[in-house]
Amino acid sequence: MKFDAMSYGPIGAAVKRAMPHSEADPIGVFAASLSLFSAAINGHVQMESGRPVVVWTALAGRSAIGRKGYALGTARGVMDPSIGGFLGARIVSGISSGPSLVNHLWNLEMDTMGSENGVDGRALIIEEEWASILKRSRRCPTFSQQLRTAWDGKMISNTTKGKGADAVQEVYRPLLGFHVHITPGEWAKYVSSDEALGGSFNRILPVLVERSKMLPYDHVPNVEGSPELTKAYRWAQQKTRVMSFNKDAGKRYDELRSVIEDRMVELPESLSCYLERTAEQVVRVAAVLTAAEMKTKITKKALEAAWEFVQYSMASVEKLVKDAATPKRTLKPVTEIIRETLIANGGEAPSNVLQPKVQSRVNAAGLKALVEEMEDVVIEKVKKGGRGAPTILYRLVQSGEDQTKEETPEGAPARPTLRVVEPAEPKPARKRTASSAPKQQPKKQAQPKPKEPVAPSNPLAHLLTI
Secondary structure (H helix, E strand, C coil): HHHHHHHHHHHHHHHHHHHCCCCCCHHHHHHHHHHHHHHHHCEEEEEECCCEEECCCCEHHHHHCCCCHHHHHHHHHHHHHHHHHHHHHHHHHHHCCCCHHHHHHHHHHHCCCCCCCCCCEEEEEEEEHHHHHHHHCCCCCHHHHHHHHHHHHEEEEEEEECCCCEEEEEECCCCEEEEECCEEEEEEEHHHHHHHHHHCCCEEEEECCCCCCCCCCCCCCCCCCCCHHHHHHHHHHHCCEEEEECHHHHHHHHHHHHHHHHHHHHHCHHHHHHHHHHHHHHHHHHHHHCCCCCCCCHHHHHHHHHHHHHHHHHHHHHHHHHHHCCCCCCCCHHHHHHHHHHHHCCCCCEHHHHHHHCCEEEEEEEHHHHHHHCCCCEEEEECHHHHCCCCCEEEEECCCCCCCCCCCCCCCCCCCCCEEEECCCCCCCCCCCCCCCCCCCCCCCCCCCCCCCCCCHHHHHHHHHH
8 A cells, every 4th residue: 555655653653543533545644744743843843954844735636535624634633632732823724915925924923022932933824725725816926936935944025015114024934834625627727837837836745635435424533643743743842953864864865866857857847847846845754754753863764755655746746737738528519419319309309308418518498598599490389288288399490491480679688489389179070961961863763564454344334334
């Protein structure tokens, strides 16, 4: 498992103990823990060169599936018992301009000036919706530059306008921690190549994250703090701790620098610009892991663990940047889907056949609105008899076919063509009358044959009657 290779010291052990109670990615929890703990010891622990050891991280994962918030919550569960006071007092969000950043850090220094523990300008920016900050910060030309300078540990300043004269706010040694969340889609949209080429994003270690598992709904989380981290935090606050390599770690670091630069040569500048601070990132992570052990000498083992984590971040950057540059599949126009569906159904289709084909893109009202703009499709209402609602029928018409669209008053929105088709009423059966019945020729009655004369039975009586 990749996390096992980078897990080191009290921070790695604390994350491992917490993972049975978390659905988050263990590397995401580890990244968030590095940011939280390094921000807490910032200013108290530094490199031989005077450079800060603070580690800035960004969790990149899909909404819900990435469990970014879960990772931060688990890291807070680990760190709160040790540095909870610092987190509760110094976390800030919503800063999206250079002047507001300088003003916030300057006010922290002013508020602690003269206190028992001395000036304390430590702050930790946490943004669980980093995309909104990236969008707003585009309006400020100094925000990215001020962030870069703060990561370097160099002075940042801002001039404020006053009634009498301008006032200058100067923070000579900014102590700024940084941890943010973003989705890969938002990265593609808001992390610009121009800003990356300027160095704005090579100070941040992006980490791709995903859900590690699903816990039962009735699971009761039991994330515990680390007594070792509590001791380490107190150890760091006692006096300034200066971190350096031991002999073996120094040799290994020289080898890693060569590996990193060779890798950068192979990549295009649009991608290599994200890796320009990789060597220093390895040093910072190793220093934080070592400080958690209450040591000032960075060992080769700690350096190798830091290198594993930074390598994972490098791979995350490459994937995020390449995915952002890959052309997205273009969706077929809804009008084309409508025509194809009508053709497949013989030139016409009722709404209950056509609507499912486009329901992921438009609703019923949207479908009618689209058809309204199509010159080759009309809408008909077909009554089938009875009292039920008429059926909406979409029909493909040929060019030149009479579509009989209603005239729309000028200025009024056009309406889709509707043709009401009344069903033909059945014709009653015709009754035949005497006049309409077919005439038949009358049958000729047979003429009776003339009777032959019968001879009288009494001739004398016959003669008397004549």
